[in-house]
Amino acid sequence: MAVTALLEFDRVGFAYRGAGVSAVTDITLSVSAGEGVALLGPNGAGKTTLLRLAMALLHPTSGDVRVSGRSTRGRMPEDLAGDAGFLFQQPEHQLFASTVGEDVAFGPRRLGRANVDAAVSEALEALELGDVRSVHPYDLPAPRRRLVALAGVLALRAGLLLLDEPTSGLDRRSRRLVRQAVARHRALGGAVLAVSHDGEFVLEALDRAIILDRGSTIQDSSVPRALGVHGAPPAPAWAEIAAALGAPAESRRFEPAVEFVSMRCRERRHA
Amino acid sequence: MKGLETASLGFQYGEGGPAALDGVSVALASGAVSWLTGAPGAGTSTLLLAACGLAPQYTGGVVSGSCRLLDEDPQTAEGRARLSGRVAYVSADPASQLSGIAETVVREVAFAPANLGWPRERIDLAAGAALDRMEVSHLSSRLPASLSGGEQQRVVIASMLVLSPEVWLLDEPGSALDARGRATLAAILADEARRGALVVVASEDADWLAGFADRLIVMAGGRIVRDGVPADLLADPALAVTGAGSTAVADFARALAERDPAFESGRLPVTVADALERWQ
Numbered sequence: 348m349a350v351t352a353l354l355e356f357d358r359v360g361f362a363y364r365g366a367g368v369s370a371v372t373d374i375t376l377s378v379s380a381g382e383g384v385a386l387l388g389p390n391g392a393g394k395t396t397l398l399r400l401a402m403a404l405l406h407p408t409s410g411d412v413r414v415s416g417r418s419t420r421g422r423m424p425e426d427l428a429g430d431a432g433f434l435f436q437q438p439e440h441q442l443f444a445s446t447v448g449e450d451v452a453f454g455p456r457r458l459g460r461a462n463v464d465a466a467v468s469e470a471l472e473a474l475e476l477g478d479v480r481s482v483h484p485y486d487l488p489a490p491r492r493r494l495v496a497l498a499g500v501l502a503l504r505a506g507l508l509l510l511d512e513p514t515s516g517l518d519r520r521s522r523r524l525v526r527q528a529v530a531r532h533r534a535l536g537g538a539v540l541a542v543s544h545d546g547e548f549v550l551e552a553l554d555r556a557i558i559l560d561r562g563s564t565i566q567d568s569s570v571p572r573a574l575g576v577h578g579a580p581p582a583p584a585w586a587e588i589a590a591a592l593g594a595p596a597e598s599r600r601f602e603p604a605v606e607f608v609s610m611r612c613r614e615r616r617h618a
Numbered sequence: 619m620k621g622l623e624t625a626s627l628g629f630q631y632g633e634g635g636p637a638a639l640d641g642v643s644v645a646l647a648s649g650a651v652s653w654l655t656g657a658p659g660a661g662t663s664t665l666l667l668a669a670c671g672l673a674p675q676y677t678g679g680v681v682s683g684s685c686r687l688l689d690e691d692p693q694t695a696e697g698r699a700r701l702s703g704r705v706a707y708v709s710a711d712p713a714s715q716l717s718g719i720a721e722t723v724v725r726e727v728a729f730a731p732a733n734l735g736w737p738r739e740r741i742d743l744a745a746g747a748a749l750d751r752m753e754v755s756h757l758s759s760r761l762p763a764s765l766s767g768g769e770q771q772r773v774v775i776a777s778m779l780v781l782s783p784e785v786w787l788l789d790e791p792g793s794a795l796d797a798r799g800r801a802t803l804a805a806i807l808a809d810e811a812r813r814g815a816l817v818v819v820a821s822e823d824a825d826w827l828a829g830f831a832d833r834l835i836v837m838a839g840g841r842i843v844r845d846g847v848p849a850d851l852l853a854d855p856a857l858a859v860t861g862a863g864s865t866a867v868a869d870f871a872r873a874l875a876e877r878d879p880a881f882e883s884g885r886l887p888v889t890v891a892d893a894l895e896r897w898q
């Protein structure tokens with residue numbers, strides 16, 4: 348059986364009613380199982396619009412969007428919930444239940460998933476939220492509230508994760524938890540499409556980057572080739588340090604960069 | 619004094635929960651950028667809200683101790699009335715801060731000045747300048763609700779900038795901005811401080827704030843645990859234990875030292891230039 352792309356955009360155009368200009372124009376892309384794709388570009392480039400189209404919150408004015416091989420035409424976001432999980436830019440708006448545990452369980456329960464409890468526990472533990480399961484989401488500080496929303500998305504165990512700025516406003520520790528959750532999802536064969544202005548998240552958690560500007564794709568490349576390009580976030584500091592010390596492109600992620608710089612300084616000391 | 623002065627300021631949301639602020643005594647001077655940071659729940663957001671009286675006015679909860687902002691008491695209705703139009707508060711959720719009434723971006727930015735009774739010519743001039751400075755003039759005739767998250771954040775900041783406020787209280791104001799927008803906002807806030815405004819930013823983005831903050835205050839459990847010059851505090855290996863206030867370079871240096879004790883030193887590099895100087 349041929350590998351089906353989890354998400355396909357086929358010459359997609361979209362204009363908000365009354366806006367006068369197209370938000371996205373002629374977008375063609377596909378995201379396959381295991382892939383981690385960053386959606387980069389300046390404010391207003393059309394990144395969030397593209398995610399909304401992928402989730403059937405919007406429908407194309409031209410072209411077609413397919414999730415798990417099926418067109419979103421005539422379908423609502425809830426029809427896609429088994430295939431795709433969506434994290435909003437202000438994810439606290441996604442929370443509504445009176446406890447963290449109930450909120451995270453809502454999606455999988457509604458989909459009739461088996462082992463809801465196990466899925467909820469796993470998602471909460473992955474994001475270090477096990478201790479607040481019975482707490483009201485709004486009694487948590489904003490960064491942890493954002494993690495609760497992400498836990499709800501993870502607990503769906505959908506193949507495709509659509510994430511809008513998943514690390515914005517998060518502290519360093521929480522950002523690491525998000526990166527690890529994304530890595531785990533991909534290792535299990537899931538795909539991720541994420542809008543982000545966080546160069547660290549993009550470099551560490553994703554491989555491919557699509558840069559949008561004024562609603563069109565201007566570049567589709569590996570992440571290291573995209574960072575610092577028009578509207579894309581800059582590379583994190585360690586990538587800059589490793590590059591200045593002569594590290595090859597594949598050694599610019601955190602762990603390989605630590606390895607490279609420590610080897611290189613050791614050589615210097617012995618020389 | 620000009621600026622913000624608190625004495626044993628305490629705050630509790632709802633009933634029975636832990637204290638969000640627990641005896642905060644601090645004086646923040648006008649004319650400088652003060653940066654608040656801390657792990658989630660440390661109290662940085664609450665301190666901003668209490669400083670202008672939004673807590674408990676809009677959040678509920680109970681305040682204790684004292685707080686003076688520009689020599690007014692923001693915890694009283696009279697104090698808030700005298701502070702009206704002089705204090706800019708920018709929340710971490712820009713969409714929630716739009717008026718919901720203005721049909722265009724330029725009217726959104728004119729909303730506060732119009733309510734303060736400014737003459738039309740002055741509003742037009744100031745609104746145009748604020749939109750220009752936040753690089754959103756091209757969005758002037760758009761419906762605010764139709765904008766992207768980053769564009770809304772720029773518009774919300776422009777709608778405060780228009781007032782030339784004496785106080786800026788900002789909670790993760792760069793969260794939805796692209797790299798260029800963050801550089802623009804950093805320059806504006808540094809300018810505002812130079813003009814004499816009190817600027818207080820709560821943020822986890824150490825790499826961004828290290829570039830323009832004059833003072834760093836680290837909070838934990840509703841208390842201030844460190845207070846000093848950012849370059850000094852960020853270079854202190856002990857800061858990491860609070861779970862906050864660490865730049866990407868400092869993180870990297872700590873990982874290097876864990877791997878190879880030869881990299882250990884009393885002070886961490888904070889910027890890329892610091893690091894290259896040591897390791898090149």
